[in-house]
Amino acid sequence: xxxxxxxxxxxxxxxxxxxxxxxxxxxxxxxxxxxxxxxxxxxxxxxxxxxxxxxxxxxxxxxxxxxxxxxxxxxxxxxxxxxxxxxxxxxxxxxxxxxxxxxxxxxxxxxxxxxxxxxxxxxxxxxxxxxxxxxxxxxxxxxxxxxxxxxxxxxxxxxxxxxxxxxxxxxxxxx
Amino acid sequence: xxxxxxxxxxxxxxxxxxxxxxxxxxxxxxxxxxxxxxxxxxxxxxxxxxxxxxxxxxxxxxxxxxxxxxxxxxxxxxxxxxxxxxxxxxxxxxxxxxxxxxxxxxxxxxxxxxxxxxxxxxxxxxxxxxxxxxxxxxxxxxxxxxxxxxxxxxxxxxxxxxxxxxxxxxxxxxx
Amino acid sequence: xxxxxxxxxxxxxxxxxxxxxxxxxxxxxxxxxxxxxxxxxxxxxxxxxxxxxxxxxxxxxxxxxxxxxxxxxxxxxxxxxxxxxxxxxxxxxxxxxxxxxxxxxxxxxxxxxxxxxxxxxxxxxxxxxxxxxxxxxxxxxxxxxxxxxxxxxxxxxxxxxxxxxxxxxxxxxxx
Amino acid sequence: xxxxxxxxxxxxxxxxxxxxxxxxxxxxxxxxxxxxxxxxxxxxxxxxxxxxxxxxxxxxxxxxxxxxxxxxxxxxxxxxxxxxxxxxxxxxxxxxxxxxxxxxxxxxxxxxxxxxxxxxxxxxxxxxxxxxxxxxxxxxxxxxxxxxxxxxxxxxxxxxxxxxxxxxxxxxxxx
Numbered sequence: 001x002x003x004x005x006x007x008x009x010x011x012x013x014x015x016x017x018x019x020x021x022x023x024x025x026x027x028x029x030x031x032x033x034x035x036x037x038x039x040x041x042x043x044x045x046x047x048x049x050x051x052x053x054x055x056x057x058x059x060x061x062x063x064x065x066x067x068x069x070x071x072x073x074x075x076x077x078x079x080x081x082x083x084x085x086x087x088x089x090x091x092x093x094x095x096x097x098x099x100x101x102x103x104x105x106x107x108x109x110x111x112x113x114x115x116x117x118x119x120x121x122x123x124x125x126x127x128x129x130x131x132x133x134x135x136x137x138x139x140x141x142x143x144x145x146x147x148x149x150x151x152x153x154x155x156x157x158x159x160x161x162x163x164x165x166x167x168x169x170x171x172x173x174x175x
Numbered sequence: 176x177x178x179x180x181x182x183x184x185x186x187x188x189x190x191x192x193x194x195x196x197x198x199x200x201x202x203x204x205x206x207x208x209x210x211x212x213x214x215x216x217x218x219x220x221x222x223x224x225x226x227x228x229x230x231x232x233x234x235x236x237x238x239x240x241x242x243x244x245x246x247x248x249x250x251x252x253x254x255x256x257x258x259x260x261x262x263x264x265x266x267x268x269x270x271x272x273x274x275x276x277x278x279x280x281x282x283x284x285x286x287x288x289x290x291x292x293x294x295x296x297x298x299x300x301x302x303x304x305x306x307x308x309x310x311x312x313x314x315x316x317x318x319x320x321x322x323x324x325x326x327x328x329x330x331x332x333x334x335x336x337x338x339x340x341x342x343x344x345x346x347x348x349x350x
Numbered sequence: 351x352x353x354x355x356x357x358x359x360x361x362x363x364x365x366x367x368x369x370x371x372x373x374x375x376x377x378x379x380x381x382x383x384x385x386x387x388x389x390x391x392x393x394x395x396x397x398x399x400x401x402x403x404x405x406x407x408x409x410x411x412x413x414x415x416x417x418x419x420x421x422x423x424x425x426x427x428x429x430x431x432x433x434x435x436x437x438x439x440x441x442x443x444x445x446x447x448x449x450x451x452x453x454x455x456x457x458x459x460x461x462x463x464x465x466x467x468x469x470x471x472x473x474x475x476x477x478x479x480x481x482x483x484x485x486x487x488x489x490x491x492x493x494x495x496x497x498x499x500x501x502x503x504x505x506x507x508x509x510x511x512x513x514x515x516x517x518x519x520x521x522x523x524x525x
Numbered sequence: 526x527x528x529x530x531x532x533x534x535x536x537x538x539x540x541x542x543x544x545x546x547x548x549x550x551x552x553x554x555x556x557x558x559x560x561x562x563x564x565x566x567x568x569x570x571x572x573x574x575x576x577x578x579x580x581x582x583x584x585x586x587x588x589x590x591x592x593x594x595x596x597x598x599x600x601x602x603x604x605x606x607x608x609x610x611x612x613x614x615x616x617x618x619x620x621x622x623x624x625x626x627x628x629x630x631x632x633x634x635x636x637x638x639x640x641x642x643x644x645x646x647x648x649x650x651x652x653x654x655x656x657x658x659x660x661x662x663x664x665x666x667x668x669x670x671x672x673x674x675x676x677x678x679x680x681x682x683x684x685x686x687x688x689x690x691x692x693x694x695x696x697x698x699x700x
């Protein structure tokens with residue numbers, strides 16, 4: 001994928017689109033599972049903002065023109081976790097939820113100042129080595145209990161903490 | 176909602192967007208249910224094309240900028256079934272499936288020559304009177320068995336027949 | 351339904367079965383919704399134990415021999431909420447989760463000292479008047495925020511508080 | 526697991542229970558998937574009845590007393606597919622459907638002359654070698670198209686053909 005791919009927008013075009021349409025995203029909650037499929041750990045990307053703020057995020061990104069959701073999930077997982085994370089993309093496209101990020105606060109628990117984004121959210125077991133790439137410093141594994149603790153939740157921006165709790169509820173790990 | 180709403184695109188802008196991005200849709204399968212929630216009938220819109228072709232379609236339409244999925248579902252159900260259909264929008268946004276319509280054939284069972292559309296699909300019980308508006312001639316109620324028959328299936332364009340069968344499978348009415 | 355129905359067990363038989371097999375239950379989270387399907391309130395039954403303990407519970411009960419899940423849901427909703435609650439049983443039998451209650455602690459978040467019960471859990475909008483019957487004193491409506499508060503959670507026995515949070519997560523109301 | 530395990534019933538006890546209660550089952554649709562999670566093949570067990578009848582079945586079995594659903598799935602997959610099938614048990618217990626097998630015909634699409642069985646159904650990718658054990662002769666892999674063909678469907682007893690179609694619909698492979 002290069003910037004000349006028809007699936008990419010120029011910055012101007014993306015700016016225009018963001019002001020006029022909901023933008024389709026996929027979001028993945030990377031997890032480690034045991035042999036019985038039970039989630040033992042959740043992986044969160046660690047990012048440091050320009051002002052030094054620590055934030056922890058899920059794997060997330062746009063779906064491109066003419067790209068399948070499955071391929072978008074794979075692409076963003078590889079982009080964020082490296083080429084040998086060996087993600088197990090779900091057999092069904094039924095997401096555990098759909099997160100609606102609005103540029104204004106208070107409509108839903110989700111907020112994105114840049115745009116109205118609609119995100120299909122999946123839990124994705126990864127079995128290989130994860131080497132964060134791009135702008136992430138690290139990938140840190142938390143137990144489900146740690147992941148839903150106030151300490152971790154407050155470091156997750158834009159409502160991603162709520163989305164993570166929804167994922168934990170879906171896999172039966174929210175107590 | 177009028178064409179001056181910021182959520183609407185001019186025809187030129189919509190054309191540009193359709194060539195560059197996946198467009199977010201919602202799709203509703205209107206159903207009649209009995210007291211135990213079992214689906215007894217499925218409603219399909221009857222349309223006659225400019226060339227006289229008969230087609231049967233689900234309720235379907237775009238999600239606008241800054242519009243919640245729930246509100247898009249309500250708006251399109253009212254647009255297609257009239258103001259007193261009394262639809263019961265689902266409590267959860269988890270769709271029974273996500274249908275990916277591509278402008279090229281064969282990538283998924285779904286096809287839309289105009290665009291790459293990604294559609295969140297829901298089963299929606301309606302309890303009131305349905306009076307089709309806009310360009311639909313009629314709303315016809317079929318039993319689940321009739322709805323999955325080859326006769327009805329072949330009148331559903333773009334893979335909507337497959338989507339209807341997925342809906343029937345989801346509610347336990349595909350035998 | 352009387353005790354002579356073949357679906358009923360004598361107390362001895364039920365005791366034997368409970369020691370030998372998982373017992374199938376259904377569980378319903380009664381909710382009030384607005385026109386767009388968004389949950390505004392959750393209904394919890396108030397019970398006072400023999401020792402004066404206050405507990406708040408969901409609608410719950412066994413599935414009988416030769417009884418459909420839909421009919422078991424209807425029967426228990428009517429038994430607990432009265433005959434004019436007008437519940438909207440879901441079109442799909444896909445539960446939002448399956449809660450496994452074990453007689454020993456710590457295997458899952460759910461615990462039932464009497465038995466190993468496996469419970470299919472559904473969110474059920476009710477639109478009519480609710481008049482608790484049987485051993486419940488009252489049905490109290492809570493906002494989603496109140497329902498997930500520690501105050502309410504600690505009054506819900508056997509892990510039903512965790513199940514309620516899963517339901518709220520499923521309908522997008524857990525923040 | 527031997528017959529002295531408390532989770533097992535004597536034949537008499539099982540006979541009694543079957544006449545009085547719904548019996549809890551799990552059912553697994555074994556699939557092969559590609560890197561993007563898309564189902565490429567479905568595995569069906571081949572059985573020859575005492576009268577020479579060919580039947581094709583899914584992986585299926587009872588949940589025992591004090592056994593988790595995850596462990597019942599693992600146990601039955603290993604029993605039917607051998608010890609190195611390497612099944613990927615789902616992270617979430619939310620089944621794609623619940624199949625209700627009644628001893629009388631016509632209540633649901635599912636029928637079991639022995640009992641009222643309620644079965645939680647899951648799609649389970651398997652990545653290792655499958656060596657059918659017990660009474661199955663062979664495990665045969667079909668494409669989704671073959672699996673939903675009348676030829677295969679008519680060899681699946683008790684409504685398992687309908688359940689297989691529901692599974693294919695759930696993973697987007699029913700056209």
